[in-house]
Amino acid sequence: MGQLPVIAVVGATAAGKSDLAVELALEFGGEVVNTDSMQLYRGMDIGTAKLSLSERRGVPHHLLDIWPVTRTASVAEYQGLARPLIEEIRGRGRVPILTGGSGLYVRAAIDDLEFPGTDPGIRARLEEELSATGPAPLYERLRSLDPAAAENILPSNGRRIVRALEVIELSGRPFSATMPSFDAIYDSVQIGVEVPRPVLDERIELRVGRMWEAGLVDEVRALAAEGLAEGRTASRALGYAQVLRFLDGEWTEEQAQAETVRATRRFARRQESWFRRDPRVVWLPFDAPDLIARALALVGG
Known part of the structure; x- marks a missing residue:
């Protein structure tokens, strides 16, 4: 049998993702990679429903408890940690099983998603303009430079408009070129845990x-x-x-x-609604008596 795909277990909070990920890891010889932005923080255990050591049932869990609570989360930084880790787990013949409810973090780990750099000077100038004029003129500028990006950003979302204009000015490319597409860089299977x-x-x-x-x-x-x-x-x-x-x-x-x-x-x-937009996610009912068997079948076990 060839190498198994990277598995992602996704869905809403309290759906039962963590437990399913552990079951799959036990079945496939897998290791869990956290994709919950808040479980990256040390000491944030109860409120993030972090699995206890006994609940992990001997399955290695990665990217938990790595940041102090004073650190600002960065999905680009997370991507820089997750990608080499996925490669390393696969290199050992094990199966990476991503689980967590932070949709952008899942996408950053497995999809062709780039995070352009930032320029404090450009950012400050645009933010100054935003506070002086409001988002409308900046949005109009974005619409003329990159209609596809403008379509995906609310005209009132000043922060995202500024970011889009900053990337265009910095890279000379449309911001929409860096927006998430549904192109995975790994052979992957995404399982959604569906709860009414x-x-x-x-x-x-x-x-x-x-x-x-x-x-x-x-x-x-x-x-x-x-x-x-x-x-x-x-x-x-x-x-x-x-x-x-x-x-x-x-x-x-x-x-x-x-x-x-x-x-x-x-x-x-x-x-x-974020995960529903991704056509690759296969949804399984959380209370299906054969949930594990159906999940295994999707992966090819």
């Missing part, structure tokens, strides 16, 4: 309740001492942002928990 929305909503509420019982507030308190609030990415993580507001006295603990449920449900819908 009402069931997912219920699972999210239960999960958030369990996080609170497991000590999420204490986890956030400890991370706050390490500078969590200063971390541009980590401080916005689901659960962590809400608990920080409770610790600041802005919300009651009940409010923080209810807001975490609400924000997580909203995020799960966004995740689902």
